[in-house]
Amino acid sequence: MQPVSTITGRIVVLPAQDVDTDQIIPARYLKVTDKSGLAEGLFYAWRYDAEGNPNPDFVLNRPEAQGATILVAGRNFGCGSSREHAPWALQGYGFKAIISPYFADIFRNNALKNGLLTVQVDEATYQQLVSLFDEDPTTEVTIDLAAQTVTLPDGRKAHFPIDPFTKHCLLHGVDQMGFLLNEEDAIAAYEAAHPARVVTTARS
16 A cells, blocks of 8 residues: 555545445446456446446546546545445546545545545535635645645645544555554564463363
8 A cells, every 4th residue: 555645636526415335336346356447437327328428517527627636525425335446446546535524434444444545624625625626627735644634725724534543554555454564573572571361271
């Protein structure tokens, strides 16, 4: 997993609320166990018509949305069933972070474990981002994970929450298993300093 520190990029706004994981990535794409090709299925029912042609009215298909790396999504993004393929598809498409007023917990956890930063902001900040995109589709923001802030074009900073352990893992580019492996010496030292707590008794 690549370390996540500061992300500066163009935003694209998908204001729909209650976007579930089936809308993010259809079930037929869940047969794969890696990220290859999942970008094609991202928001498939919205990106393409019945004949498989790009839908020109969908925001990701508009010319000004090309190259955006930060998705601004509506409330309760990622609800529905647990699908690790959902953050995989978003990352495969090129998104490095998702900003929303609220995330479904399972999606948020899956995203963070895969290095996709979820940034939960207050409603006023979300509405300002929507307005900025409407006025200028090339709007850029900066997300600073260490400071836990989103900096808007006018310089205003909005704070976002994240638990310390997840923040540490993202900043250092390790998952939970990688964190434990890095602590192998400390674990060994602790075990050496503490006698075994379980005593086995021989049975006659």
